[in-house]
Amino acid sequence: MSADPAPRGRLPAAARADRRDAILDAAEALLAEAGYAQTTMAEIARRAGASKGTLNGWFGGREGLLAAVMERNADRAAARVAEALEAGGPPRAVLTGFAEGLLGLLTGPSSVALNRAAMGTPELAALLLASGRYRIGPLVERYLARLAGDGMLVLDDAGEAFAVLYGLVIRDTQIRVLLGEPQPGPAARRRQAEAAVEAFLTLHGNGRTTARGGG
Amino acid sequence: MSADPAPRGRLPAAARADRRDAILDAAEALLAEAGYAQTTMAEIARRAGASKGTLNGWFGGREGLLAAVMERNADRAAARVAEALEAGGPPRAVLTGFAEGLLGLLTGPSSVALNRAAMGTPELAALLLASGRYRIGPLVERYLARLAGDGMLVLDDAGEAFAVLYGLVIRDTQIRVLLGEPQPGPAARRRQAEAAVEAFLTLHGNGRTTARGGG
DNA sequence: TATTAATCGTACCAGTTGGTATCGATGTCA
DNA sequence: TGACATCGATACCAACTGGTACGATTAATA
Numbered sequence: 001m002s003a004d005p006a007p008r009g010r011l012p013a014a015a016r017a018d019r020r021d022a023i024l025d026a027a028e029a030l031l032a033e034a035g036y037a038q039t040t041m042a043e044i045a046r047r048a049g050a051s052k053g054t055l056n057g058w059f060g061g062r063e064g065l066l067a068a069v070m071e072r073n074a075d076r077a078a079a080r081v082a083e084a085l086e087a088g089g090p091p092r093a094v095l096t097g098f099a100e101g102l103l104g105l106l107t108g109p110s111s112v113a114l115n116r117a118a119m120g121t122p123e124l125a126a127l128l129l130a131s132g133r134y135r136i137g138p139l140v141e142r143y144l145a146r147l148a149g150d151g152m153l154v155l156d157d158a159g160e161a162f163a164v165l166y167g168l169v170i171r172d173t174q175i176r177v178l179l180g181e182p183q184p185g186p187a188a189r190r191r192q193a194e195a196a197v198e199a200f201l202t203l204h205g206n207g208r209t210t211a212r213g214g215g
Numbered sequence: 216m217s218a219d220p221a222p223r224g225r226l227p228a229a230a231r232a233d234r235r236d237a238i239l240d241a242a243e244a245l246l247a248e249a250g251y252a253q254t255t256m257a258e259i260a261r262r263a264g265a266s267k268g269t270l271n272g273w274f275g276g277r278e279g280l281l282a283a284v285m286e287r288n289a290d291r292a293a294a295r296v297a298e299a300l301e302a303g304g305p306p307r308a309v310l311t312g313f314a315e316g317l318l319g320l321l322t323g324p325s326s327v328a329l330n331r332a333a334m335g336t337p338e339l340a341a342l343l344l345a346s347g348r349y350r351i352g353p354l355v356e357r358y359l360a361r362l363a364g365d366g367m368l369v370l371d372d373a374g375e376a377f378a379v380l381y382g383l384v385i386r387d388t389q390i391r392v393l394l395g396e397p398q399p400g401p402a403a404r405r406r407q408a409e410a411a412v413e414a415f416l417t418l419h420g421n422g423r424t425t426a427r428g429g430g
Numbered sequence: 431t432a433t434t435a436a437t438c439g440t441a442c443c444a445g446t447t448g449g450t451a452t453c454g455a456t457g458t459c460a
Numbered sequence: 461t462g463a464c465a466t467c468g469a470t471a472c473c474a475a476c477t478g479g480t481a482c483g484a485t486t487a488a489t490a
Contacts, residue, residue, distance in 0.1 A: 037335060041448060051468045056449060118394055119331040120252060125394040133391065164414065167382035175389060176348065179333055179340040199379065199418055256478060266438045271479060431490100438485080446477085456467075 023048045023055065028069050032109040036117040041065075067127055070114050074131035077105055081136050085143045091152055092197060098140065099169040099193035106174045107183040115178055137162060153204050161204055168196035235273065238263045243284050247324040251332040256280075282342055285329050289346035292320055296351050300358045306367055307412060313355065314384040314408035321389045322398040330393055352377060368419050376419055383411035 026048035031039045041062055045052045059065035084098045105111055118125040141158040148155050155161040169192070177183055184192070241263035246254045256277055260267045274280035299313040320326055333340040356373040359380075363370050370376040384407070392398055399407070
């Protein structure tokens, strides 16, 4: 990918940002390919064409580097979820789009690698929880509450409703992939997302505006 | 607990089995307290009053030892699930008992520690999947199929139904605990199990024999 | 009681890793 | 163009870990 030889001397601000991203890319890719234990500072440096000294200087050690990878990933994930929820259109379609995206996200190589890494380091685990679950959850809960306010859903507690939706969508898929099963393909994810939303609307829909095939 | 000084010489078969269990106890406790990375052969040996040589001789290295812990745990878990399913009584009660047990199990200290450990070692992950998920799943599916055969549930695919039930019960609770949140207390687990079974029966019950409060 | 096998305790070794220091090279900026 | 900050490469160190070897000790067993 970046076959450019790594620059040597001082870097201007813009180039520095690119370079930082390239280092995070290398770390993320290595993490996904080789796992947490094999993701050594030396190997990250080699792939990024950087030196261990620079890595330590920029990120403050291995944990800081992985934390940076995690935060970048969480930012992207949150953006994707927000986009799916703000897509507009009938609730069934919006929810299915969200569900499909979430399922693909949580079982994707990067998320899987980062979750595995987090299991071995309490600090990283806390960061993953804060920058992932606790950012995405409220987004969805707000959307569900809005639907309820518009009379399109029936629910007491948006948090509880999100938990149910999450369970219906993810089932045991994430933990199985974390334990080594291959990620379900796009078609399977689509089916699973549709089934989940169907069940969710059976439980929480008002039976009219959210009816299947209805506008 | 076993404050007995570790025996020195040759051991008869019965004592050997006890000793083996004591070693596994030590490893399991250490794993739960200190985490995978801190669970070193030296510390296990120290706690069990054994020598590293014996540990390696009996279990064939660290991975083998952890595998033994994992299998013992899986055996116990499978037995508990089977017992819950064979308890007899109205489906709602049986399912709630199963759900409550599963939730407690998967968020318990031992299961959490073993899952975290498995995330770092593909071999252990495969073992956990095989001895856990793939043993418990079929038990539940058979039970659900039996209920369907008796006309008490409506379902096309027992595997699919189990997946839905699992999702409703576990939600994101397991992954959150794996990432460091405290285990929900017994009351919360009970509530969550009841809500899950309620939703499951709404989706798959026949509306009569499984009705709330009904026999 | 003598024999034998198993076990503990300890020391030891090889391999690995994160992090730091040093030095020459390179690009920026005045 | 020159001074300077930064970077890559390399070497290096300390700490840790899994696993093995060896002698002393203990208990089962004949």
